[in-house]
Amino acid sequence: MRTAIVNLGGIVSGDLETPTIAGDAILMDGGVIEAVGSVPDSALKACDVVIDADGAIAAPGLIDSHVHITFGDYTPRQRTVGFLESYTHGGITTAITASEVHTPGRPKDREGVKALAVAALKCFEHFRPGGMRVLAGSVILEPGLEEADFAELARKGVKLAKAGFGAFSDPIEYAPYVQMAKRHGMITTMHTGGSSIPGSAGIWAKHVKAADPHVSFHVNGGPVAMPDEDFPVLVDETEIALQVCTAGNLRTTLLVADLLARKGRLDRLLVATDTPTGSGIMPLGMLYTLTHLCALGNMEPEIAIAAATGNNARIYGLNSGILAPRRDADVIILDACAGGSKSDALSAIRNGDIPAVAAVITDGVPRFVGRSRNTPAAINRVRVAESRIMQDFSGSSH
Ligand SMILES: [Zn+2]
Structure with a gap:
């Protein structure tokens, strides 16, 4: 055409x-x-x-790099069908999975987490709600995964790995798993901030810095932020891409954008929504966050749009x-x-x-x-x- x-x-x-x-x-x-x-x-x-x-x-088209997909165009968290198609009406043309953590009864064993990632990846290869591209299949890092498991996942096409919801007693234990995923060519992401699920521990700058993932997921909090003094640690002492999300702490979104701008490193700023979550379904979430960056943080609109498009594409290796x-x-x-x-x-x-x-x-x-x-x-x-x-x-x- x-x-x-x-x-x-x-x-x-x-x-x-x-x-x-x-x-x-x-x-x-x-x-x-x-x-x-x-x-x-x-x-x-x-x-x-x-x-x-x-x-x-x-x-x-906007690239939302933090979408809680499961299977089909359905969010179990908000009991709603058709949300992805609705997101295209907010200008979002690519949704990148935040891992399929909301899948009801999600498995936590070694074979289960692998199967979940592969199944999600394969389903969305053939399903484009509203014409949207969905990059699905992010393996949730759990204790017990081994080098051979990552090799198998990579062979089957899984490109993403997520740290943050595994059964580790201390978040510092994620580091070797993130490195294993990296060795097999995966884009690695790590929950940042207070826990979003009861029972999971808060993940602060020292944990993210030790694991050294490609992306600090919702660095502004998902939805609760880490302490202010942790932000310069990630900005100045790492090369990690810092994702700010609509469903997080707006004050620290502006804080991290300001720190990156002062350092001349806005290439590391990624805009995303972190929805659907308890905060709801937000088809206009990307537009709200880039508007907040400009109206409250004095960013030029074309720069904020780049953080919501080209920056995400570069980190995730997309051609859009x-x-x-x-x-x-x-x-x-x-x-x-x-x-x-x-x-x-x-x-x-x-x-x-x-x-x-x-x-x-x-x-x-x-x-x-x-x-x-x-x-x-x-x-x-x-x-x-x-x-x-x-x-x-x-x-x-x-
Ligand atoms: Zn999330």
Whole structure:
């Protein structure tokens, strides 16, 4: 499928190094981006769908790197179906599992934790709710796992390992398990902060530093934060990516963003939601957190968007998250919300208003164009200008 977006009022790249791109159009073909900036008329004539952005802006689809998936589009924690599809209406085009820890009756034995990760991985290879990509299958580190187990998991395609919910008496004991997972090429993640499940111990900077995972999960607390004096330890004494989550402590989100900015290391800041949890289902969670970073933390919106897209993509080795040729064609169109005081998406974000999601395209396929089910309407009239496809893209069928 060949899809183009024209009449863009701006393009946010998702790349921290060059956060904006000049031009007003994007061309996608066969699930990848072909051109960003300008698209010749001859190429537009060959498109199956042309979307007129009417002055709204494009950004990479948001990557939520902390989603509590289980199986199917169902969250046992909030007893709700369809939440992932709803997240696409908040601009989230990729959900990365926080491990399948919410699966009812989740196994804790060696064979069980391996089977759970493999099963989740394999199921979501063939299931894309609302067009979203779901990176599933994160092995929950439990005592007794051995080198051979990680070799087996890696052979079966498991790419993620999670420290934090295992039956260890002291969190310091995670360190050799995280290192084992790393030796087998896995991206390793570690719960950070107070315990989120009764009986699990708090994990603070000394534990995270000793384990040295790729990502400190919800460094701002999930939902309860570690002490303030622990934040400089992770920022200054490690190279760990620091993930801030909507369902956590907002004050320490701003604290860690400020510490990283002062150090010139915003490449290590990752935005995620940590939902569904006890905090609920939050389809607009990514938009809220990046808006908070800008309105309360004085971050530029295109930088916050990079933390929610390209930064996550780099750490997790994804081909999405950046608008550039040959990258995955996961693109969203954002605008200021109708009835607000600002006239474009980036000004609205600076003002503390969430932007309107006016279109979501994943894998080069428009999933809806015009109006998100979850945000207010856009001020500009984003619409399908031309289509050779017998399909209603308005999203009204949802
Ligand atoms: Zn979590």
